[in-house]
Amino acid sequence: xxxxxxxxxxxxxxxxxFVRLALEDAGAxxxxxxxxxxxxxxxxxxxxxxxxxxxxxxxPPFLVDDGLLIGQTTNILLHLGPKxxxxxxxMHDRLWVHQLDLTVADFVNEIHDTHxxxxxxxxxxxxxxxxxxxAAVFVQERLAKFLDYFERTARENTSRGPWLVGxxxxxxxxxxxxxxxxxxxxxxxxxxARESNWPRLLxxxxxxxxxxxxxxxxxxxxRLAFNEQGIFRRYPELDSE
Amino acid sequence: xxxxxxxxxxxxxxxxxFVRLALEDAGAxxxxxxxxxxxxxxxxxxxxxxxxxxxxxxxPPFLVDDGLLIGQTTNILLHLGPKxxxxxxxMHDRLWVHQLDLTVADFVNEIHDTHxxxxxxxxxxxxxxxxxxxAAVFVQERLAKFLDYFERTARENTSRGPWLVGxxxxxxxxxxxxxxxxxxxxxxxxxxARESNWPRLLxxxxxxxxxxxxxxxxxxxxRLAFNEQGIFRRYPELDSE
Numbered sequence: 001x002x003x004x005x006x007x008x009x010x011x012x013x014x015x016x017x018f019v020r021l022a023l024e025d026a027g028a029x030x031x032x033x034x035x036x037x038x039x040x041x042x043x044x045x046x047x048x049x050x051x052x053x054x055x056x057x058x059x060p061p062f063l064v065d066d067g068l069l070i071g072q073t074t075n076i077l078l079h080l081g082p083k084x085x086x087x088x089x090x091m092h093d094r095l096w097v098h099q100l101d102l103t104v105a106d107f108v109n110e111i112h113d114t115h116x117x118x119x120x121x122x123x124x125x126x127x128x129x130x131x132x133x134x135a136a137v138f139v140q141e142r143l144a145k146f147l148d149y150f151e152r153t154a155r156e157n158t159s160r161g162p163w164l165v166g167x168x169x170x171x172x173x174x175x176x177x178x179x180x181x182x183x184x185x186x187x188x189x190x191x192x193a194r195e196s197n198w199p200r201l202l203x204x205x206x207x208x209x210x211x212x213x214x215x216x217x218x219x220x221x222x223r224l225a226f227n228e229q230g231i232f233r234r235y236p237e238l239d240s241e
Numbered sequence: 242x243x244x245x246x247x248x249x250x251x252x253x254x255x256x257x258x259f260v261r262l263a264l265e266d267a268g269a270x271x272x273x274x275x276x277x278x279x280x281x282x283x284x285x286x287x288x289x290x291x292x293x294x295x296x297x298x299x300x301p302p303f304l305v306d307d308g309l310l311i312g313q314t315t316n317i318l319l320h321l322g323p324k325x326x327x328x329x330x331x332m333h334d335r336l337w338v339h340q341l342d343l344t345v346a347d348f349v350n351e352i353h354d355t356h357x358x359x360x361x362x363x364x365x366x367x368x369x370x371x372x373x374x375x376a377a378v379f380v381q382e383r384l385a386k387f388l389d390y391f392e393r394t395a396r397e398n399t400s401r402g403p404w405l406v407g408x409x410x411x412x413x414x415x416x417x418x419x420x421x422x423x424x425x426x427x428x429x430x431x432x433x434a435r436e437s438n439w440p441r442l443l444x445x446x447x448x449x450x451x452x453x454x455x456x457x458x459x460x461x462x463x464r465l466a467f468n469e470q471g472i473f474r475r476y477p478e479l480d481s482e
Contacts, residue, residue: 068333071344099313102316122378130358156296
């Protein structure tokens, strides 16, 4: 039995990817349960756990670690960071990394809502004009607001190296990597027109992608492709310079 | 000098209120800095701290505790909970409380977006038809999705008493109280048509409001009134049965 069991929708990177990146970078032994077609696995096993009375999550992803069920992406990262060598040593620094992870989560919500401004239960096709308006505001205002903040965070870290906090990689670096990769997929025109404004984040992205275990992972079938069911969707009508 | 300095917009309860409730329930000595009109206080002091190079937050609220600057509402609660007697004893239970706090934060985002579906930088008046569509989906689907989840959480807590986790109050209880109060303000018709579905949450709300320090606080001028600049806005056109 694997050390960790991750439960997330099998067709998309989604929020589960932030957890996968941590597990993969650490070379952790984990079971991506809902992606496995077997008795006790698959989406059915995930939904059974959500319907159970054992402190279930409202939504995936969630993780089982030694009988402990933990939900909410950033909470999972808070728990895993120290165990996987992806957290700083002091509580002060750990709170700061968690704060950055939470700010990434806010950003991810806004990115998602560019294609779902009226709600998750409606199709994109039912909210295209509204999505176009929201995406325009996102590209013109929100994109730089968040990325300027993370760029500044990287710049103001006085330790050597490409990372956001101190001299060691943390979950916040993996999460910012994922957002940069996703934004390049979903908003190629907006990003190529702007990304030179964020040289530290580009360096961070490349440093994460070059980590040996992650380079292997990103080239493997375990890394799902970005697609139009996930958070980062390439809808050309929402992208602009 | 107070033990804690809280920084948040002075005109609204907003996300700062989740922190205030914890500080008030504990009888903590805190300075609500941006609400004080004095040199080194006010909104100017808050904005100066956001512009500083000391691990600033992207947005308020943030807290200064013994020189440590902490941002993101749920991160502040994670830090304060154990110090204020508002956290369970074990790490397992603390992660669960944090997970619930994070789920409240997700809910608060959705409640906010009922009046701002196209983005925070546009006025409500510029997105009224879209807000009406989003609010209808919210009332018909999302409201019960979240409140059913918290109701079930309270019901499945096998400890005595009205709380969500174990037999002691936690930040999650204060946060659910605040959401229930806010929803009753913003969506009186939707709530009065439905709230009998959530008896445990009604009991929790009343138990929180009856705590002596909070009862005093809620009746004091320190408790700002709900209003149409905050998260919970009473726009009758967005409310429905």
